[in-house]
Structures are given as C-alpha cells and as structure tokens.
Amino acid sequence: MNGLHDMGGQQCFGAVVQEADEPLFHAAWERRVLALTLAMGASGQWNLDMSRFMRESLPADIYLGGSYYRIWLEALERLLRAHGLVSAQELEQEEVLEPRVEGVRTLAAAQVLPLFGRGWPSTREAAAPAQFGVGDSVRTVQHHPAGHTRLPRYARGRRGVVVAVHGVHVFADTHAAGQGEQPDWLYSVRFEAHDLWGEDTTADAVYLDCWQSYLRPLALTPDVPASVAEVLHPVVTPAQAQAALRTAGLAPLAPPDKMAEAVSAQLQALERGMSQVGFDSDHTAFMAALAREAR
C-alpha cells in the first residue's frame, strides 16, 4: 500500500529532533502499550506482518500524530476488534460484554524469557534453488499493491546488484494478508544512490532486503535496457543462461569480461530470434535458438 509509513525520500519533515537523556518511555501509557502489544502478539491470533499492515493502514492524523506507541495502540485495538477479542462497545463502556474467544493463547510470565529470548526466526527450508546469486544485476518490480509490501516506493523499478543471499524467509506480503508464509529467497541488494535519487542525494549506496518476487533479472549485464530485460526474464542471470546453454548442449557464454560483447551480439540476435522461434515459455529452447543466432 502506498501509505504515509513509506517515508523514504520525503523532504517535508524537517530536522531530526534528538532528546538528551531520552527516557525509554515518555508516558506511563507508552510502557503499558509496549507490554500489551508484545503479549497479544504472542496470542497466535495474528502475526507481526499483520500488525505492521494494521499500523500502516491507520488514518493519517494518527500515523503522523506523535508518539509511535500511539500507532501501536491504535493498531492493537483494531486487531482486537477485527478478531472479535475486544469490541468497540466494551472499550467504550469499560466492561466485559462478550464471552472470551476460545483458542486464544495467553502468554504466561514463565514463557517470556524463553520465547522472547529466542525470538521468532523467519527463515524456512528452501523448496527451490535461489534464482539469483551474489553479483547478479536485478531490477525491482514496479508495483503498487493495495496490500502490504516491504518494497519501498523509492526503490521500485530500480536496478541494483545482489550482494548477499540471506536464505529463505517468510514472505511478508502474503503473511500480512493471511495467505500464508509462502517462504521465498531473500537477498541483500545494493542500489547506487544516483539510480534512486539522481543528483539530489548525499548517499553513495542504499541497501535493501528484497524477496525474490520483488526482483527481475536485469539480463546479462547492467547495461541492458529494462525493456529487453523484461523480455528475457526469467532466463536472465549469467548462471541461468549458462545452465540453459549447457542443457541445450551448446558452448557456454564468454567469460565475464567478454560478457558485454557476447550479450550485445545476443541482443542483436534477439530481435531476429524472436521472429524466428517466437517467444514462449520454453526458455531453454528460446535461449538455444538465441545462442545459435548469435554464432
């Protein structure tokens, strides 16, 4: 969702205000909100991604209204209402009017240290190999989903380079929507600051963690235009192209320093190849035809 929470790059909020000897909490209620939010977060009724989506869906005046704990409180109340645990009427009349919902886990004091001391790792077993490796050039998707996404607007449709593979993680977007964990590969992607902001930045690079579905291969070199990269998708990383060629019994592509040349030849061939073999889902055949053309 394109929400106010997606703040990266906004220039209307003024200077950072620090507080000397800042207390952990600025009011008694903030302290209780932290504890209540964490306790109910362990109730099994919703997950952290759902909480985040509820927070970013709050009305603008509340989201920008001041204390971050106000955001937590408002989201907690909405989650409680949405799950039928506490009704608006109960909050208003300050009394219990509806029976307890069965099956809600109550966090016990003795569970706090073991559970919160271990945390809730979001890594899962891999079901398929990673599509990208370190050094691969990628382009983020240009999307504006109505639901939750962790790809900030400032980094959509931008090119970057994979610098680390974090393993397979629960996918926040589906997890927030109640569509399950749908674990997917997560990558650390480096974006050159000028690719994000042009000249108007004092950063050199910005790094984001991107799930695989946020990424498209940027063809074989960073210089390939996006339109062509989209066509080539998903036979696009050097590793994949090599594998496709190997499968087709063809010679591998040139080594990396010759890659640009080879790619340029292939791209010229692409235009011819497209008309000859058509473009269907059989990428291996397509790449093989492409490679033949290139020779």
Place this chain on the structure above:
Amino acid sequence: MNDQEMDARVRTLEALLIEKGYVDPLALEALLDLYENRVGPRNGARVVARAWVDLEFRRGLLQEPDAAIASMGYSGRQGEHVVVVENTPQVHNLVVCTLCSCYPWPLLGLPPAWYKAAAYRSRAVIDPRGVLAEFGVQLAPDVKISVWDSNAEVRYLVLPMQPEGTTGWPEERLAELVTRNAMIGTDVPRLATPEQESAS
C-alpha cells in the same frame, strides 16, 4: 489526546484484556523487566568492543553474525537475523527503517523516538550526510556513505572504527566508548576531550 486521557484509555484496555484472560499481568511485568532492564545498547557495545580486541571474533561477527552474537549470550526477538556492517576509512554505514521501526532489540534495546520519527526515516536514505550533520558527525568528503534500510527481518548493527589512541585498552573500557548511536551509524566513537573528562 493528552497523556492523562491516553493513560485512562490504555488502563481500560489492559483491564479488559486481563479480565477476559487474554493477558497475564505477570507476563506484562516480565516483558517490561526484559526490555527495561535486560536488553539495551550495553549489549551491542560489548559485542563491538570484543570485535575491536579479538580479530577472530571480529571475523566471525562479520561472516556468521548470529553465531558470534549468540556466543556472547545475546539473541531474541527483533534480532533473530543480524548482519553487522563494518565502518572503514572509506565507507561509513548508517541504519534506518524507512517503513516502520525495525531495530536490533537484543543488541540495542528499544529504539529512541527519533529513530521511529518521520524526519529520520524520510531523510536517512536520501540525505544521510545532512542527517549526520544534525547528529554532529562530519565525515570527510571522500568517505562514502552506505545506508541500510532494514525492510525485512534482517537487523543491522554498525561496527564502528576503534578510536585512535585506544590500542591495548581492555575490552570493558573500550565498550564505554561505544555509544548506541555509533551502532546505528549516527555517531562515531571518540575519546572524550580533556574538558569533557574533567566535566564528568
């Protein structure tokens, strides 16, 4: 709403949740004890100080951070997957969460208000040098700035450079130089000036 009204509103909610049996009041106290007393930036500072004095630990911290951090007894919620980014004379690192307030709790405790506020979240990714100036940090013009936007479940800790003139210091004394902000990237550890020393 003022704080008085907010206090009343939250008390009502807490009472309802307890009466309905969704919340155990003792669990609330245990949670507060954990985040008020047991985790905080001293944890991260000890990790940094060890990395300064123990090269093998430093290597492990950069390559297998979760294991290295766990070896010092730190782990937990909002720190399940940690990546440590190393400042060098060439590159300064800065951590932000532009989308919410993600922060490595087991190492730094709960985030300060400015970390969660719009001014920092909006500008850290586009104008980190301007933000750093507001924190009193002036980097040489040729130092590159890398910004880490913690938008997934990976949490970032900056490993700052050890201040000059502290070689051979014991770990505990070095840890005292490591501020919370230095591990976010909005500060640089430094030796206190003689004036500051005499003032404190």
